[in-house]
Amino acid sequence: MPLPTVNLDDRRFDDIMDEARRLIPQFCPEWTDHNASDPGMAILEVFAWMTDLLLYRVNQVPDKLLIAFLEMIGVQLAPPRAAGAPVTFYLSAPQDTPLSIAAGTEIATLRTEVNEAIVFSTERAGLIRPPTLRGLYTANTLAQVRLDTEGQGGEGHSDATRHDLAHLGLPGYRFPIFQPQPRPGDALFIQLEGDHSEHVVALTFGVELAGGAGVNPNHPPYVWEAWQGGVSRWATCEVEYDGTQAFNVSGELILRLPTMREGTFFDQHGYWLRCRLTNEQMHAGYKVSPDLETLLVDARGITVPARHATIVQNELLGQSNGTPGQRFRLLHEPVLHLDPERDVLEVVTAEGDIHLYTPVPDFSTSAPEDRHFTLDATTGEVAFGPSILQADGSVYRFGAVPPQGATIRMRRYQYGGGAGGNVPARALSVLKSSVPYVARVTNHAPAAGGRNGQLLEDAVQRVPYLLRLRNRAVTADDYELLAAQVPGVARARCVTPNMAVPGQTYPGQIRALTVPAGQVTLALLPDVSFDDLIGLDDVSTDPLAPLTGRIAPERLTLSAELRGAVQEELDLRRPVGTTLDLRAPQYVWVSVTATLRAGAGASRPVREDVRRRAMQALYGYLNPFTGGPDGKGWPFGRTLSISELYGLLRAVPGVEVAEDVQVVLTEPGQPETRETITGSLPLPPQALIVSDVHHVRVDH
Structure with missing residues (x-):
């Protein structure tokens, strides 16, 4: 039982006044007027107030001593943490020369009569580069993927068509944006000369619809993507404004681009955008391709990270x-x-x-x-x-x-810093100082990560943990706790010889680890931010949560730097004679295919909304960071049961029946390696579930 906090004197102002009134007849019997208007009572109130202040200070002495004791064992109150948010600067007009946004540029929320302005500062400089169009190509993206000779990512397309930029805009010259008979996978590739990562780009299209073959502008059958290279490859761009109404009319299209990397397509080097037809083309897409007559590309702004800080x-x-x-x-x-x-x-x-x-x-x-x-x-x-x-x-x-x-x-x-910096989207709209050619600023995403300073009560809760460890790693829990404190480590699992179930077999290439005597084996899960997620067609427009795709496989790799940092931390604390084996968890990639039924008569937009919610539920549940029953990440070694996926999908709003749910083991980049799971998927102690590409169909 913990010791109670000592309260040296619990009297307050009212208690002191009541005690003084009771003592008046004893010490001053001639004083009979005890009303508040009496001057003597006013003097008593002054002394009661001063005594109340003294008692308050006396009762702070235990807290002061407690803080001193905490400092002696190395416990310090954690300071506030600053919230961060991507902030977008918009130009007043397109510029012909590069324009720099200096690091430390301050933006703030609106100041009101009751709330002070909350100030954010940009963490790095941003350079807005005028884009230069180098090429336009039409091809189908379902061709075989290859790598070019310089190691850059690229794709080969046997049916690619190159369009003549010299004739673009001339009277009578136009070409189909997609294939004459559009089909899923058709794409318009736009080659840019320079890097326009995090830029706001305006594409001004002059289009003509052949035969009036327009589509619903609220549900276009295509997605805009930017080349990022590596395993992540194409990342989804955010469409801020579509004045073309899905290429129904000529107009302006404004995109917010993600990080870009140089790539090689059609034997041409550059930075690439593409507009790709999705599977929606099969249901309500173009009958014939719209024709492109003119195309202009302008830079309208840039997005840079900022945090709640004043310089x-x-x-x-x-x-x-x-x-x-x-x-x-x-x-x-x-x-x-x-x-x-x-x-x-x-x-x-x-x-x-x-x-x-x-x-x-x-x-x-x-x-x-x-x-x-x-x-x-x-x-x-x-x-x-x-x-x-x-x-x-x-x-x-x-x-x-x-x-x-x-x-x-x-x-x-x-x-x-502090929780007050977690402002909602579009709250940062005031430039604290004038920036040439910048018209406005905003944050399209809410700020996150702000935290108030640690309270004394929270620090006290850490004392048993520190005294238990004594800065030494002895038990499996000690190794996990110390490893998780290293920056960059999200979770850690210490694998011991008695964890594996005797005689347990696993599907595919899953195997249990053999831990020799005298060796400590740690599976380290590196920290991954939402920026490291691959945008997918199935969930890229989901507005319900920040998780918008599967985790890029290369982001789950345990880097040599992180491994070395954990090794250095634990070498100071492990017993003499033990050896450390630090490795990444065994990632078990799963792909779920499910057929759901919505309510009778559900319209196509309703079914599409149900499908997106179901996809979101799958990507969130089968996730090493946000998954599992408690939402804290899929537990190490926990068995996945197909029956729980039925329950997960059945709980999605709008789903009446979940049927034909299948779980398939996959390997990223190796489509031929697939194995269907029946019943349940057991895992060894060092393994984690990770989502690959899921597929959900909603019928009515």
């Missing part, structure tokens, strides 16, 4: 008195993580010499000549190294002391 530069802290252990306080707090290269202290001596002091976590390794300082992120307090009296009578200095009379100035720091 302060060249803040004067004061003058040094020449003694060790000096402390100064910044004007703003809480302070965000310092960059050792930019966020430094400038110490200007009386002779005009400038010395730079760099931030360190503590002074334990600081030599007397090292110019170091520490910063308390929560309070904004800057401290220089102290001097400690040694056993032999000498004094050792931890870090250099600024000379007496020197001026101390903080060159740069950022403050902010």
